[in-house]
Amino acid sequence: MVGWGAAPSGQGRKPAPRAQQVAASEPLREPPTLKNLSSVPGIVEVNLTAAPARLQLVPGGPRVSVWAYNGSIPGPTLDVHEGDSVIVHFRNELPEMTTVHWHGLHVPNDMDGSPLNPVPPGGSYTYTFRISPGSAGTYWYHPHPDRRTTYQVAMGLYGGLIIRSAHDPLAERGIPERLLILTDNRFNPDGSIAFPDSQSIQAEIDLENGREGNVLFVNGQVAPTIPIRPGEVQRWRIVNASAARVYRMAIPGQSMIHVGSDGGLFEHPREVKELLLADAGRVEVLVRGEEPAGRTVALEDLPYDRYMPQTRPVDWDSTRTVLWLSETAGPPAPRVETPSELRPVPPTDTTHVANRRVIVMSQGLIDQKRMDLNRVDIRARLGTTEIWEVQNVVGMDHPFHVHGLQFQVLDRDGKPEPYRSWKDLVNVPKHSSVRIVLRFADYPGKWMYHCHILDHEDAGMMGILELTR
Ligand code: C2O
Ligand code: CU
Ligand code: CU
Numbered sequence: 492m493v494g495w496g497a498a499p500s501g502q503g504r505k506p507a508p509r510a511q512q513v514a515a516s517e518p519l520r521e522p523p524t525l526k527n528l529s530s531v532p533g534i535v536e537v538n539l540t541a542a543p544a545r546l547q548l549v550p551g552g553p554r555v556s557v558w559a560y561n562g563s564i565p566g567p568t569l570d571v572h573e574g575d576s577v578i579v580h581f582r583n584e585l586p587e588m589t590t591v592h593w594h595g596l597h598v599p600n601d602m603d604g605s606p607l608n609p610v611p612p613g614g615s616y617t618y619t620f621r622i623s624p625g626s627a628g629t630y631w632y633h634p635h636p637d638r639r640t641t642y643q644v645a646m647g648l649y650g651g652l653i654i655r656s657a658h659d660p661l662a663e664r665g666i667p668e669r670l671l672i673l674t675d676n677r678f679n680p681d682g683s684i685a686f687p688d689s690q691s692i693q694a695e696i697d698l699e700n701g702r703e704g705n706v707l708f709v710n711g712q713v714a715p716t717i718p719i720r721p722g723e724v725q726r727w728r729i730v731n732a733s734a735a736r737v738y739r740m741a742i743p744g745q746s747m748i749h750v751g752s753d754g755g756l757f758e759h760p761r762e763v764k765e766l767l768l769a770d771a772g773r774v775e776v777l778v779r780g781e782e783p784a785g786r787t788v789a790l791e792d793l794p795y796d797r798y799m800p801q802t803r804p805v806d807w808d809s810t811r812t813v814l815w816l817s818e819t820a821g822p823p824a825p826r827v828e829t830p831s832e833l834r835p836v837p838p839t840d841t842t843h844v845a846n847r848r849v850i851v852m853s854q855g856l857i858d859q860k861r862m863d864l865n866r867v868d869i870r871a872r873l874g875t876t877e878i879w880e881v882q883n884v885v886g887m888d889h890p891f892h893v894h895g896l897q898f899q900v901l902d903r904d905g906k907p908e909p910y911r912s913w914k915d916l917v918n919v920p921k922h923s924s925v926r927i928v929l930r931f932a933d934y935p936g937k938w939m940y941h942c943h944i945l946d947h948e949d950a951g952m953m954g955i956l957e958l959t960r
Pocket of ligand 1: 592594633635771892894939941943
């Protein structure tokens with residue numbers, strides 16, 4: 492059983508403005524779910540189209556030109572179960588090539604939606620894959636075309652993906668859940684999405700920091716409200732779909748229970764005061780409604796210095812409100828015990844390690860190279876295990892991602908990881924290193940590994956791993 496101790500009151504934190512913003516805040520909505528066209532059990536067949544649209548992005552603002560999946564931002568959620576066979580009929584109605592990348596999923600190589608398999612404008616592609624057993628968790632999908640990912644995601648192309656297990660200890664206890672997709676964006680005075688001119692200083696800053704916007708969204712809403720009853724426990728699946736923003740999340744005065752990461756639940760829950768969520772990463776947390784009812788607290792994004800000193804934004808140290816948690820009046824919810832055992836996360840066997848590699852991330856480069864789609868950077872064999880030491884040798888953070896699998900973090904700067912989890916993304920802070928263990932179980936082909944700051948990825952901070960039998 493995990494406690495729900497109160498966090499120390501936020502010393503030194505700037506108090507967030509409360510009442511007025513709350514009054515204007517709308518209840519959180521969830522993105523639509525992709526409609527399953529198949530009635531055959533175990534088959535999920537959906538239509539997904541990327542196309543230009545006009546939508547209102549900022550509350551009270553005009554409708555502006557966006558690119559959207561099935562007309563909504565975020566795109567509709569793909570909600571599936573372990574073992575399902577998924578068929579996605581994808582159409583590209585954009586004026587340029589795109590792909591759909593199923594971030595974090597273990598799928599055959601030609602279904603990965605990497606830049607090696609672009610779908611031309613006006614073209615279509617059927618993505619078919621089986622959801623691996625044991626992969627229950629929170630994922631997302633996004634475009635991954637050569638050098639255009641930042642732009643396409645900023646235009647509105649991203650969506651959530653939930654994989655469910657037949658045995659979920661939290662769902663079995665009736666804990667209600669919500670999907671929260673975090674993004675940020677930047678707007679012109681006329682309300683349209685702002686992109687810097689290619690020769691501008693802002694373009695250079697974006698290339699360095701990654702594109703950050705001053706408007707924060709949750710499921711496309713600005714600082715929405717989540718109602719919660721006193722004593723009620725909710726499970727939040729949080730996806731950071733931002734191009735570069737790292738969220739350091741906290742609810743002042745209360746703790747959260749961290750139950751999962753990129754590849755699903757941990758073995759045991761962990762009580763935390765704050766959570767660091769790099770772009771493209773996911774967390775699952777339990778949040779409880781505290782006494783007294785009637786108060787409103789913010790889920791805050793606290794300052795986190797991931798930047799080079801030269802391009803660090805002037806307001807980097809301000810606290811932002813991500814959403815409002817509104818403790819509704821009324822009878823307290825029945826007490827829910829948080830299970831202390833969630834699911835097994837077996838350690839990856841490291842008795843036979845086929846290769847130990849050092850991967851060096853510097854500014855815009857991996858191992859001193861920019862990506863070349865015609866080059867293979869790392870060759871490895873299926874059925875083997877490798878340990879990679881990912882070093883960040885520069886003065887800003889780079890989140891490291893590998894396609895097609897979930898790995899485990901062994902240690903950070905030599906300090907053993909305190910708990911085991913499945914991850915496809917690990918933030919490597921400035922001047923530090925992280926060792927990860929990867930098991931190449933299945934699916935030959937060329938897989939990307941890269942920094943997930945989208946501007947860095949577009950600029951070639953990416954390599955290709957070829958797996959062969
Ligand atoms: Cu979110 Cu190359 O991936
Ligand atoms: Cu990916
Ligand atoms: Cu980077």
